[in-house]
Amino acid sequence: MRKKEINRFPKLTAICMLILVGLCTSCKDLLEEEPKSLAVEVFYKTPQEVESAVNAIYPPIRTQMAEYVATLECHSDFLYGRGSWENISLYQGFNDTNTGRVVPFWNGFYTAIRNANLVIANSPDGAAYDSYKAEAKFLRAFAYFQLVRNWGAVPLRTELNMEQRDLAKSSVDDIYAFIEKDLLTAEMGLKPVATAAGRPTSGSAKTLLADVYLQMAKYPEAAAKANEVIQSNKYSLIQVTSKANIQDNIFGPTVNNSPEEVFYFKFSRLTNEGNYLLFIVNHPSTGLFGFPGAYAVHGNKTNPIFVNWNANDLRKSLYDNINFGLGANTLVTSKFVDKLATTNRTAGNDNTVYRYADVLLIYAEAAARAENNVSPAALEALNKVKRRAYGYNPAVPSVVDYTAADYATTPFLDLIMKERVYEFAFEGKRWLELKRTGKASELVLANKGKTILPKHLLWPIPLGEIDYNDALDPVTDQNPGY
Template structure:
């Protein structure tokens, strides 16, 4: 198999062509492309390079940045301005600029596959389709993160990837590309992922359901999520304790689980592990054998935690730890690896999308689409809720919600709350609050802070504004920066 480091080096060289094409001869560019996009093995190696900018620390830093902006969380040290909601300081402007660059590098690597894989000389059409489908899935995934946090962004595709100067496309155009990529990926990706960590067509359907939910296309979100549920290819892992969550759902030695749809995969190798354990842990917990920076935390005294039923096992995945702010401080115990080999050497995967996502997307979308509470929507919610109480996810239980107890509006509120509990420390709460238009209400209720509109977006990096002459810093920068 080709060395991923070598293919990344070649792809990195290709990325630089957009900025310095006049200074390079055409022939070296031709040789690099011809050497790495001919066979199925070479194209797959190129696809693997699409993941590299997301893995490492980048996606973990992205999730943490979002978590620090949520109503239930606070940031420590350089992350503090995030929970203050007064705009980003220099440290966080630099941090999100790094995320912008990572997403666009991943997009560029996907564009190289999309452009060159179909021209391979020794690769079957089936392998071309699979790899192009995967690249389009990942390109859509990257653009979804960009549009949700920066709104309008330059739309770089295989058709213009050597063009430096691109205008900022409005969000509607970005979402149009995202949906088109996912519809194609849904058709081209295999029913069963080619290997653990690769997306299947069910991952494309799941991401598409999430996009439709974000766009307010609720019937489409409901139906796409329903396809995944009715496939019966996924099931929630039963648990009965905090330890079960830590080992059977998020465990460092798991290769995969029955609920996994699309996870970023990590392993106990230096610089190949999950960085979230270092970011979230406190040295006193014994959950992670390399200490921790405990940069994101919560409080037992606030309503989010106080109103959380103690019978819910997930509540105990937040542990009271005195980090110097008193005994009421909470630290995440979601991920544990006592045998990690470095700060960035924990084996826990990052659960980006699982069956729990699909069930809660379905429940919310069904209620919004029909402005009603259906037995199917309540059952989808109950499957997640039962598991949280140690019950069998697919069987009726004493903790079940009942159709008759809810209106459409109160049921949707219940689903949103369940999402907050289920996806704690995965970077989804703040995006949910933005999506439903309740950031200001939620932050004001818990933190007493009035969030200005201009703080709902991140700044376009100065490096992009300087590099891309189609952007005017006076008019294209997001407000407030």
Template sequence: MKKSLSSFIKIPSTLWNKKWLGAVLVLGLSSCEQLLKEEPKFIVAENFFNTAAEVEAATNAIYSPLRSTNYAVYETSLECQADYAYGRGSWAPLHEHQGLNDANISRVAGLWNAFYLSIRNANLVIQNAPKGKAISPADINKYVGEAKFLRAFNYFQLVRNWAGVPLRTEENMTQIDLRRSTVEEVYTLIQADLKEAETNLPDKPANVGRPSKWAAKTLLADVYLTLGKYTEARDKADEVIKSGKFSLVPIASKADFQTKVYGPELVSTTEEIFYFKYTRQVDQGNYMLWITNHPSTNLFNFGGAYVVYGQTTEPLYKGWNDADIRKSLWEKVNIGLGANTVISSKFADQKAISQTGAGNDDPVYAYADVLLIYAEAATRVNNAPTAQALEALNQVRRRGYGKTPTAASSVDFVLADYNAATFVDAVIQERAYEFLYLGKRWLDLKRIGKVKEAIKAAKNVNVADKHLLWPIPTSELNFNKAMDPVKDQNPGY
């Protein structure tokens, strides 16, 4: 059994039922007759956030809306929109880029709710932990830093997919009617939260899976890259690189990727920076295996729904060197759509205990993220690739080909062959190879302004501007009277 945050994230029933449920009853969590019979029936926040154990339990609750199945659904929704992927069944409208049908409008509304539920739980910790009577200042800073990291993480997902959103913080969390903040205002909060998290999070967390200050620096580097603050992105990524705390796991085969990098029995690796941790327990496992796998591959002992797939005829697959071991993580499987379909075999667990009981962690941020952020940002700042940027890119490429990441090899990019534009293109391409099925390609294409070009080339579909965002949920517009259902809705919905 893996011993990581996934081992602790499920709050013991005695604590949840008797204390935490009462503390957050105002938040609208469902109760049942059995819970209502337990004593005490209601514990106010002032009586709960007093010890480190209580605050840690509250902090654990920030993860719950994300871990469940929601983050896997989120990544899948993003992947289906990418140039190299398609959605099957109810997911198909995502790759058609003609607007969302009712099923997908409901699906992305569920993601909105999950992000805001996690934000709400973070706000509770931020608001109440400093009031604790039996908790040290160091623990207060640590848990508030973790809550602010996760709040920033949630808002980063929201702002990139919905643009401006209501900013709910510890200061206004009981206020129902909140205007739609601007994109700039959302990013201002994200950056402020991450700077505080960077200061207060530990160098090494007590449990694998909790964020460290290096995770905060990495997320901040990604935010800076998205905002076009390339000097800041370069410098923040460089801090992580120069820490010497992380390195890519060497591999020599497809099986090495499946076991040594993404394996279900791994507790952690040298490249892990911030992962959602999962374990082989019902409803505590990684749902992505059910989403991506096909029963014929025998990679997941509960079959799979294979709702997202690729095609060997697409530009990315055709142009991908067969010697790159990462390409073999796309397996050719006829899922009833012809012989050209490929599905991901990145995540495999033949000992999972349920559809939601696979042990593979979700690599939200790994060392490859840092290296590629640095390579791109440094090149943009310098208006030409640098030797350091080249080395960062080559480390990721070498590992993909089964070479030693830190040793020069025959597959290396050569500095003289590239200018700033072509080198950035090479970095973006490497990101596509490295982060396949992790929900990053669509956001990358939006960030660099190449969605329309890439989707047209791959799928011969014209993407309208209105399809670059998801709709603000009707439930939010009905509930929040400070938002106008017409003026505040994203275009086209």
């Protein structure tokens, strides 16, 4: 007997997954889901059956996004964890208390991959099914993108080997090549406009592909894909003039299909269909969340990132100074608000995977790296994000714009990183950026005063995977330091 029969790819698990999971339905008209009992040994018969199978890809990712984002933020040089997250932000590695934080992420991403493989393998050919298979490949690529950045080399399970129990790890390069291929197919098969709220579009695929190319250091390709999204004129930044505008109009619980949305995981105020992140980060004293928060991820006023942040930047106002037992300098975010939430999982705020601000900053960095120069277009993309943050019209030049004098003294790429840490705090991006740019050790030491070891750059392969998969050696295939 195996030590652990974890959720891999046996047929019984596959069938059960199709009939038990559902992507959320809500007053926001999210994806309509009516899962059916479908045999995986034969092709699905109708577009409705394929759609139900596609919908089953979402929940294993969506339901864990809040804790995934929180865990990534605890690793960063800006935010800190409390309780079982504390050791992560202290760079003491994983132990019996906190290793359980990352095992569900591995299992969830692979469950989503398994479900995507079922769609790709068992859907009929024809125009009626192309967009569904493209959607499955987009989600599979998204899942592998998370796996490879956090765990490195991992088993590459596809529709061709999903019945194979024992599978060796594929190289990082092979995994990225597979992701790229999936996204190129998804880009061609997805529609420019979402068929339902929460479904990816061709713009979603281009944006994810641009991010993947940036990770792969394929800068001309990253710039080109991001620019295609910009030139489509389908997206724009929402103008804001106050803290409340940011809370309500960009991240609010009733926002749906905003011009800034490129790809979001959708949530609603229905029971157990809300965004759990609000419970993780809010503090009860603020009254911003209708249920007592856990304030488990927080900031600190003495962190140099916060100290050096211009007070006129509206994004800085999204932090409340609350001493809940960790000292007078403790900060709690007010970025996500839902006063009408009644439980820890009834906040209606969506999980913002890719916003138009992502597209602009990906383009600015990729173009500058590709051209080894700061073009007017790259500078304008960066300035649009900064203008909005200071309450100006993003499309009109302003007094807060970066100029040639700014990047003559501070490298342009550092200015982009500064805007990213301000713009995307509590969205799970900073730690992955620090690793990608090779600045994790430098900036964690500078901003948190902590020294990180090479082992902290990758998460441990779950023991359940090593126990189950005989193609993995428990010594040589485990990530270094675990």
